[in-house]
Amino acid sequence: xxxxxxxxxxxxxxxxxxxxxxxxxxxxxxxxxxxxxxxxxxxxxxxxxxxxxxxxxxxxxxxxxxxxxxxxxxxxxxxxxxxxxxxxxxxxxx
Numbered sequence: 505x506x507x508x509x510x511x512x513x514x515x516x517x518x519x520x521x522x523x524x525x526x527x528x529x530x531x532x533x534x535x536x537x538x539x540x541x542x543x544x545x546x547x548x549x550x551x552x553x554x555x556x557x558x559x560x561x562x563x564x565x566x567x568x569x570x571x572x573x574x575x576x577x578x579x580x581x582x583x584x585x586x587x588x589x590x591x592x593x594x595x596x597x598x
Contacts, residue, residue: 511537516545 511519523531523542532539555563 517549520546520549 519531519535519537519542522534523546525531526534528539528542528546532542535542
């Protein structure tokens with residue numbers, strides 16, 4: 505039994521571009537790959553795999569942390585805006 509051949513992402517992307525120009529059957533024949541592989545690469549490009557639960561939870565935790573950081577920055581900006589607005593009013597009355 506033959507060894508399974510692997511292709512890098514750059515090759516796959518170029519193969520997909522060729523398939524868009526020449527069609528899947530002709531592109532696969534020109535590149536010496538199966539039409540099934542080329543169809544799968546194209547579908548994976550269009551419909552990326554869904555995230556695992558662990559990946560989704562990790563992303564959710566990261567986004568929650570980022571949101572808290574931005575909320576704190578927003579509060580500081582609101583307070584500083586109030587200080588500057590108050591300073592502006594005091595200076596304009598003088």
